[in-house]
Amino acid sequence: MYVTDDGEEIFVIDSHLHLWDASEENITHEGGEQFIQCFYDYHTGFTPEEKQWSLDEYRQYGADRMADDLFGNAAVDMGIFQPTYLNDFYAEGFNTIGDNAELAERYPERFVLNGRFDPRDGEAGMRELERQKEEYDIQGVKLYTAEWNGDSKGWRLDSEESFEFLEKCSELGIENIHPHKGPTIRPLNRDAFDVADVDDAATSFPELNFVVEHVGLPRLDDFCWIAAQEPNVYGGLAVAAPLAVHRPRKFGEIMGELLFWLGEDRLLFGSDYALWNPDWLVETFMEAELTDEQQEEYGVDFGLETKRKILGENAAELYDIDIEAKKEQFRSDDVTEDFGLADHYADAAGTGPAPADD
Amino acid sequence: MSSEPTPADAASTDAVTTPGAVRERLDRVTDPELDTSIVELDYVEEIEIEAAAAADAGDDAGDEVFVAFTLPTAWCSPAFAWMMAVDAREAVESLPTVARAEIELRDHMHEREITRGVNERLPFEEAFSDADGGVESVRLELDRKARTARQHDATGALLDAGLTREQVAEVSRSDLEFADAPEGRVRVWVRDGAVAVEADAEPVERYLEKADATGVLDDEQSELFRTPEEEPFDGDEVELVRRRTRLAGVNMGGQGTVCDALNESRHAEDRPPLSTREGAPVAPDKEDRADAD
Structure with missing residues (x-):
């Protein structure tokens, strides 16, 4: 949990995590090398210098390192895994549900494990989605419309095939759909990240929630306009949050727009780990402020209660997480044992703020 | 122009x-x-x-x-x-x-x-x-976004100069006069040409450049300013349209920020070379050709 100077506790659910393998042995296509190098540019571009990793560390960090980054300084209380397969680039996939399960199953009370589908996989893809539901009881899927698959360089969320899969999600109770709509990543096609296809899907499946990862950047305008009209569209702040490091003013503008168009209940914090590390990003986010000018321009609140929602409560709402019960449970779970967090949660599970002296 | x-x-x-x-x-x-x-x-x-x-x-x-x-x-x-x-x-x-x-x-x-x-x-x-x-369709799409973003500053300049929202919604190209206006100013004729208001010319000129590129200056509607979908709007919609034009500008600036950061990391001294990995596998189409042999 993040604890403010005034002793306010913020329960943090990092809604965008990966456990990836971009080791050279796993790369089967030049695209795989370009992809990880491009990620690394984003990493170094938006990470404080003293927190930057080497490219070798970045390729494959493993479950132990990840657990330590998330829980070692209690930056995060819980996390949501978002798989990214890229089977055309990586022999065993880049960041599969199986990879993610290695850590998620070690600490099941700490993680939400999402699945994925690719409508181009047809019937086999449908069976795979059912398997993921059965084996991991997934409540959400991460969708990567820019992924290559054979001759295809992308797919649309509003296609007929995609609707069949969304239908299946609805049937299986997989309610949270996380399409990746963000900055271009080499060598993927920029247009495959176009956010326009979310509109129709969100209208057609009002029972599902569409969490647009990376808030559509560089199409923030299209994203906000769609979200303003579709109440089941949310914004995932992965990529947007790290702008607060070196570009706080720009970050403030983007937050101003998001809060103006979507409000404080439809935004989810995500580090995009290991693109960025919550061990410093949560703090950066907590310390970020709008300028007086931005405050006036947008007329929105980016104070403690808004941050509390974005950092945890909104994700808890989507994934039926009872934060108070979790705090209680975390006083003595395996993470708390392994990382010596008993005091951290013992204080937290107290009776709230200390009573004032009479 | x-x-x-x-x-x-x-x-x-x-x-x-x-x-x-x-x-x-x-x-x-x-x-x-x-x-x-x-x-x-x-x-x-x-x-x-x-x-x-x-x-x-x-x-x-x-x-x-x-x-x-x-x-x-x-x-x-x-x-x-x-x-x-x-x-x-x-x-x-x-x-x-x-x-x-x-x-x-x-x-x-x-x-x-x-x-x-x-x-x-x-x-x-x-x-x-x-x-x-x-590339023409790509260019048009981006020109449209630029037109929308530039409209924010242009309408802002006219509102600052004292035009009402209704007047901003109705103004047409022929209401603008640059030639006889003082340096750096544009005259905007309102109330059926009865009164001229002077405004800062630069944002209006910048807007006209993209309005021209996207064709909104010579379609069947006379209104100079439009929604992002290029429709005319009423005075009571000015507020909403201005929020959308502001958003278009923030988006472009946000992307600029991302590019800027990538530019810096690209030119960092210790940046590993881009995709010159030894023994990098070949693209599948080349593999296919090799397989066909």
Whole structure:
């Protein structure tokens, strides 16, 4: 949990995590090398210098390192895994549900494990989605419309095939759909990240929630306009949050727009780990402020209660997480044992703020 | 747009091309995704001018100019890179003293196709044999976004000058008068031409440039300002439209921030080389060919 100077506790659910393998042995296509190098540019571009990793560390960090980054300084209380397969680039996939399960199953009370589908996989893809539901009881899927698959360089969320899969999600109770709509990543096609296809899907499946990862950047305008009209569209702040490091003013503008168009209940914090590390990003986010000018321009609140929602409560709402019960449970779970967090949660599970002296 | 001589034209009438004049022309070229000048973005790396030999002086004689530029990432959209290269060539060649401009794109995954295509004046789809089509639709989409973002400053200038929301919604191209207005100002005629209000000209001129490029100046509707979907709007919608135009500008600026950061990490001293991994596997199409043997 993040604890403010005034002793306010913020329960943090990092809604965008990966456990990836971009080791050279796993790369089967030049695209795989370009992809990880491009990620690394984003990493170094938006990470404080003293927190930057080497490219070798970045390729494959493993479950132990990840657990330590998330829980070692209690930056995060819980996390949501978002798989990214890229089977055309990586022999065993880049960041599969199986990879993610290695850590998620070690600490099941700490993680939400999402699945994925690719409508181009047809019937086999449908069976795979059912398997993921059965084996991991997934409540959400991460969708990567820019992924290559054979001759295809992308797919649309509003296609007929995609609707069949969304239908299946609805049937299986997989309610949270996380399409990746963000900055271009080499060598993927920029247009495959176009956010326009979310509109129709969100209208057609009002029972599902569409969490647009990376808030559509560089199409923030299209994203906000769609979200303003579709109440089941949310914004995932992965990529947007790290702008607060070196570009706080720009970050403030983007937050101003998001809060103006979507409000404080439809935004989810995500580090995009290991693109960025919550061990410093949560703090950066907590310390970020709008300028007086931005405050006036947008007329929105980016104070403690808004941050509390974005950092945890909104994700808890989507994934039926009872934060108070979790705090209680975390006083003595395996993470708390392994990382010596008993005091951290013992204080937290107290009776709230200390009573004032009479 | 305007055929009136600019200061740069005036300066170049002595038949010498100066780096300053070239730079001034390049300053009019924008990165289409950011709607910001390529000079301001620091993309231009080198300008060389080779004066025409006096002996060659004839009607079509003129200087040759070489311009090299680099983008923030090696994988910036080839379509965007192409547009910038073509626009740079045309901008420089619009100087009366220049006979020919040669453009070089550096450090880009498609630098060869783009440099060659632009200098040989090929259409995009010929320079890239696997392109789905020309760049015109991409250019139009980005011009539309730029028009929307620029409208924010233009309507802001008119509101600041005292126009009501209704007047802003109704103003047409023919209500604007630049020629007789004081330097840097535009006259906006309102109330059926009964009264003129003066406003800052620059944001309005910038807006007109993109309004022209997107065709909203000569469609069947007379309203100068539009929604992002290019529809006219009423006075009571001005507030909402202005929020949307503000958003369009924030989006472009946000993307500029991302590009800027990538540019910095790309040029960091200890940056590992891009995709020169030893033994990098070949692309599948080449593998296929090998397999076919």
